[in-house]
Amino acid sequence: xxxxxxxxxxxxxxMFSTYFMExxxxxxxxxxxxxxxxxxxxxxxxxxxxxxxxxxxxxxxSKKLPGLGDPDIDWEESVYLNLIxxxxxxxxxxxxxxxxxxxDIHIHKKKSQQVFASPSKHPMDSKGEESKISYPNIFFMIDxxxxxxxxxxxxxxxxxxxxxxxxxxSNTFQGVIFQGxxxxxxxxxxxxxxxxxxxxxxxxxxxxxxxxxxxxxxxMKGPQGKGHAEMAVxxxxxxxxxxxxxxxxSNPDSPVHERVTSFSTPPTPERNNRPSFFSPSLKRKVPxxxxxxxxxxxxxxxxxxxxxxxxxx
Numbered sequence: 001x002x003x004x005x006x007x008x009x010x011x012x013x014x015m016f017s018t019y020f021m022e023x024x025x026x027x028x029x030x031x032x033x034x035x036x037x038x039x040x041x042x043x044x045x046x047x048x049x050x051x052x053x054x055x056x057x058x059x060x061x062s063k064k065l066p067g068l069g070d071p072d073i074d075w076e077e078s079v080y081l082n083l084i085x086x087x088x089x090x091x092x093x094x095x096x097x098x099x100x101x102x103x104d105i106h107i108h109k110k111k112s113q114q115v116f117a118s119p120s121k122h123p124m125d126s127k128g129e130e131s132k133i134s135y136p137n138i139f140f141m142i143d144x145x146x147x148x149x150x151x152x153x154x155x156x157x158x159x160x161x162x163x164x165x166x167x168x169x170s171n172t173f174q175g176v177i178f179q180g181x182x183x184x185x186x187x188x189x190x191x192x193x194x195x196x197x198x199x200x201x202x203x204x205x206x207x208x209x210x211x212x213x214x215x216x217x218x219x220m221k222g223p224q225g226k227g228h229a230e231m232a233v234x235x236x237x238x239x240x241x242x243x244x245x246x247x248x249x250s251n252p253d254s255p256v257h258e259r260v261t262s263f264s265t266p267p268t269p270e271r272n273n274r275p276s277f278f279s280p281s282l283k284r285k286v287p288x289x290x291x292x293x294x295x296x297x298x299x300x301x302x303x304x305x306x307x308x309x310x311x312x313x
Contacts, residue, residue, distance in 0.1 A: 012075035013068050020082050021060070029086045032058050033119065034066055035077040035135070055081070055119050055135045081119065081135070088166045090115045090140060090177075095161045096154050097181070108158070113148050115140040115164070124217060124230060140164065145232055159183045162220060162229045178227050180220045191216050191233050 020032060037051040053074075058065050066073050095110035119135040124145070142148060154160050164178035194216045215234040222228060 009069060009071070009075060012079055015079050016075055016082070017068055019079070020086070030060055032060055032065065033078065033081045033085060034058070035074045035081055036072055037074050038072065053135065055133050084138060085117050085119070088117070088168060090117060090164060090166050092140065092142070092162065092164045094149060094152060096152060096158050097161050098158050109152065111149060111152060113142060115142060124232065154184050154187070156184055160187065160231070178222050178229060180222050180229060182220050187218060187233065190218055
């Protein structure tokens with residue numbers, strides 16, 4: 001067992017050195033990420049400890065790089081993490097769609113944006129806050145969401161669909177790593193409940209002089225509850241100045257202004273401490289006649305592989 005463990009360390013150390021440290025290796029980033037596992041004890045009297053995971057970041061030319069073969073470094077996890085952060089490209093697509101009686105998805109408007117994987121996160125409603133390590137959860141932040149998705153509106157009978165796709169640098173392989181949708185009616189119900197409570201609380205606390213910001217952040221779950229997309233949602237402004245929001249707040253049929261903010265694909269903590277990232281796994285691009293088969297493999301809310309059938313905006 002000890003020999004087998006040593007062999008694994010040698011193999012993954014070689015992988016890390018060859019593909020991320022060698023001079024000839026393609027460099028997408030000047031940083032190297034190391035996953036360190038430290039043994040931490042629950043109490044001073046306890047003899048049982050658990051591994052505490054830390055992510056360390058160094059510049060490639062740093063003299064403080066951990067030594068190759070360092071037993072406290074999880075070299076396998078470090079290879080995976082650097083692969084996710086440096087060797088893949090990611091594109092998120094947000095669309096406003098309707099579903100026909102026959103079950104077909106019709107895209108009315110969509111917008112795609114390149115995003116970058118990160119082992120850290122910060123609250124989307126307070127961009128100035130310092131980022132915190134989120135590993136093994138991987139986040140894809142869009143800090144400029146207010147500008148990027150400012151013209152995405154959803155109304156009655158429509159739904160918001162989100163898809164996050166990973167591809168290799170040559171775009172030979174692609175994998176859907178998040179896909180989900182939420183209907184306008186469900187989105188509006190959650191939004192109205194939150195705005196009503198928050199606005200009334202702000203009104204009471206400020207004696208009516210505070211104008212409540214009616215942007216709320218709503219999470220959309222991914223397939224089998226794995227991962228989520230966080231959306232910033234607000235009503236279309238009409239210039240109303242009442243403390244409870246716009247005049248549309250009293251109109252049950254008013255449209256909601258939807259904007260996507262961030263994405264993550266957290267693993268299932270009870271079963272896996274790695275970034276369980278791809279669902280399905282990376283695959284080659286498939287012909288259109290196989291799309292119908294692929295649709296059956298997703299079950300997030302109303303999710304389907306809705307962006308493969310229509311290239312229109």
